[in-house]
Amino acid sequence: xxxxxxxxxxxxxxxxxxxxxxxxxxxxxxxxxxxxxxxxxxxxxxxxxxxxxxxxxxxxxxxxxxxxxxxxxxxxxxxxxxxxxxxxxxxxxxxxxxxxxxxxxxxxxxxxxxxxxxxxxxxxxxxxxxxxxxxxxxxxxxxxxxxxxxxxxxxxxxxxxxxxxxxxxxxxxxxxxxxxxxxxxxxxxxxxxxxxxxxxxxxxxxxxxxxxxxxxxxxxxxxxxxxxxxxxxxxxxxxxxxxxxxxxxxxxxxxxxxxxxxxxxxxxx
Numbered sequence: 083x084x085x086x087x088x089x090x091x092x093x094x095x096x097x098x099x100x101x102x103x104x105x106x107x108x109x110x111x112x113x114x115x116x117x118x119x120x121x122x123x124x125x126x127x128x129x130x131x132x133x134x135x136x137x138x139x140x141x142x143x144x145x146x147x148x149x150x151x152x153x154x155x156x157x158x159x160x161x162x163x164x165x166x167x168x169x170x171x172x173x174x175x176x177x178x179x180x181x182x183x184x185x186x187x188x189x190x191x192x193x194x195x196x197x198x199x200x201x202x203x204x205x206x207x208x209x210x211x212x213x214x215x216x217x218x219x220x221x222x223x224x225x226x227x228x229x230x231x232x233x234x235x236x237x238x239x240x241x242x243x244x245x246x247x248x249x250x251x252x253x254x255x256x257x258x259x260x261x262x263x264x265x266x267x268x269x270x271x272x273x274x275x276x277x278x279x280x281x282x283x284x285x286x287x288x289x290x291x292x293x294x295x296x297x298x299x300x301x302x303x304x305x306x307x308x309x310x311x312x313x314x315x316x317x318x319x320x321x322x323x324x325x326x327x328x329x330x331x332x333x334x335x336x337x338x339x340x341x342x343x344x345x346x347x348x349x350x351x
Contacts, residue, residue, distance in 0.1 A: 096301045100239035101137035103215040106151040106222035108132075113147070120216075133221050136240065140247050150248040151222035155233060156241055158254050161261040163231045168268050178269060178294030182219050182232045185212070214297070238266060238298040269295070273303045 102120060109126035116123040118135070126132050131151065134142075142148035154160060167179045185200040201209045219234035234240070241262050249255040273295070292300065 090304050091301055093298060093301050096236075096297050097239050097243075099215055100236040100243070100297065101135065101140075103136045103220045103234075103236055103240055104133045104218055105136050105139050105153065105220050105240075105244075106131055106133050107139050107142065107148040108151060109142070109148045111147055113142075131222070133218070136220070136243065140243060143248050143251075150244060150251045152244065152252050153220040153222060153234075153240070155220075155231070155237065156244065156252065156258060158257045158261060160231060161258065161265065164233060165261060165265055165268070167231065168265065168272075176272065176275070178272065178292075180230060180232050181294045182217075182234050184217070233265075233294070233296065235297050237296050238262070239296075266299075269299060270303070273299065 107126075108131055109128050111126075111128060113126040115125040116138075120135065123134055123138070124132060126134075126148070139148065139150050143150055155164075164179050167174055201211055203209055214235035220236075220240050241258075244252060245255060245259050245262070252258055295303075
């Protein structure tokens with residue numbers, strides 16, 4: 083008997099997609115370039131930095147052929163600032179810290195500017211708009227002074243894989259692991275606390291804002307959120323059915339004298 087497939091993308095599939103994120107390495111030995119489906123990889127010449135897919139960087143790290151340079155956000159000081167925003171900032175008490183800006187999107191301090199999408203073009207001339215994991219959100223670079231702390235879309239997956247394989251390349255890996263765990267717990271609690279507003283979302287009266295939520299967080303919370311919404315819909319449907327049966331019984335007994343307008347006003351979902 084075949085088991086039904088899980089609805090939506092699964093966490094292992096999300097981790098697989100995250101391995102296409104670009105990271106920075108310092109090769110230990112000279113390696114020839116590669117022609118990959120995602121594009122060519124330049125020849126690796128020590129000690130020159132190179133940006134390559136995460137899966138290839140992890141492979142070279144396991145073979146001791148390269149060292150991985152951690153992205154700017156994977157530092158204890160940076161993660162501490164984001165954790166403070168998540169837990170102490172009044173504006174983000176029930177929201178998530180702002181995500182990294184997309185190409186053409188104004189930054190946190192330039193909200194008065196209009197976003198202008200910046201397309202890219204394939205070698206064949208076809209236009210497209212890149213999104214994670216095809217954005218350089220995890221490469222090693224200097225942090226701009228006017229840029230607000232933000233997490234990339236695949237922050238949890240990339241951080242976990244780098245800690246598992248290249249912990250010796252990270253700054254204070256034990257503290258980094260602890261901060262990632264605390265961030266995950268705080269943000270998971272915020273997702274679950276949104277159940278209070280899911281009642282209105284189930285009746286098409288509202289929704290839950292997921293701005294700034296990472297890919298793995300969405301994948302792990304999808305089953306919980308969908309289950310709650312389906313349960314609320316069933317409860318609302320049962321209430322409506324019970325109300326209609328009660329009115330039908332009153333009409334049959336001659337005790338119901340309300341108009342159709344009153345019925346619509348009294349109806350609650």
